[in-house]
Amino acid sequence: MDFNSVCLPKIEASDPQCNAEAEADDRIAKSDNPDDDLACINHQVDDLFTKLEVELNGVEQFYSTVSRNQQQNGSNTTKVKDSSTPSAAKKNQTRAVAAKRRQELKLQQDRGSDCQEGEALLELQLAQEATHARTARKISNELHEVNRYLEELREMVLQKCRKFSVEEKKKLGAAFTKLSPEHLIKALEIVTQTNPNFAGVSEEVDLDMDDLSESTLWKLKIFVKEALKIQESILPTATAAKDDDKNINNKRKKKICDALAKTKRTKTELVD
Incomplete structure (x- = not known):
């Protein structure tokens, strides 16, 4: 103006x-x-x-x-300036919100990178596990083939070297009757390994030594020999325990007889 x-x-x-x-x-x-x-x-x-x-x-x-x-x-x-320009408190609040948002975005990025790294590590681990599983199956198949080849080779060697005689088969059959129930079950399992059709778990078992292979006969001979040794070492202890039980029962019977005899004498004296 x-x-x-x-x-x-x-x-x-x-x-x-x-x-x-x-x-x-x-x-x-x-x-x-x-x-x-x-x-x-x-x-x-x-x-x-x-x-x-x-x-x-x-x-x-x-x-x-x-x-x-x-x-x-x-x-x-x-008023227009105040309404168009944020106050100090609003500025601080806006800055705090922006800082928090930046921190959240950073955390999300970090989590995203961590998730990506975790997924990459998981995929690598799964790939390694799959590779190891394939290798394990391959090794297992190879070991099975090697074992089968060794069994065939063992049969060939046994047939060329010496066969089980009839007398040895009879002795082995007789030794079967001396085995304990536990050892007998294990012996029948040896037969089942080479002859899957053999019913070794039945109540009555028909075992023909002539039908068994040379390797099975040798396995049975070694097993029965060791089993009988174990049973013989256990037998004295079992016999001693049985004798102790027998002595205890005899002493108990003697005490009962003495008590009955004493009672009878007492009754006789009362009658007289």
Whole structure:
């Protein structure tokens, strides 16, 4: 606002009051009475102060209006600025949210990378396990083939070296009857290994030594020999325990007989 352009009230020459003042000046100039001159001057001064007061009030009102408008405009500008610009608390809150979001994104990326690494390691582990499983199956098949080849080779060697005689087969059959139930079951399992059709778990077993292979006969001979040794080493202990039980039973029977004899003597004495 250009204050120089403010239109202030001016005393125009055509103003009636100005004309009156001019006339008063003429009277003062023409008058010879000082009292009249003083009264006229006071009147003119009052009129001037009145005019100046009116003009001053107008100027004060104008500037007060301008100042109030400026304050209102400044307040509106401040409000718009405050509404468009976040406060310090909002800025801090926004920064905190942004930092938290960045941290979450970083954690997600880390988890994503960890998951990818874990999946890669899992795939590698599964591939290694599959490779090891194939290798294990291959080795197992090869060992089975080697074992089968060794069995065939053993049969060939036994047939060329020496066969089981009829007398040896009879002795082996007789030794079967001396085996304990546990050792007998194990001996029948040896027969089943080379002859799957053999029913070794039946209540009655028909075992023909002539139907057995040379390797099976030799296995049975070695097993029966070791089993009988074990049974012979256990037999004295079992016999001693049986003798102890027999002695205990004899002592018990003797005590019972002595008690009965004593009771009988007592009854005889009472009768006499």
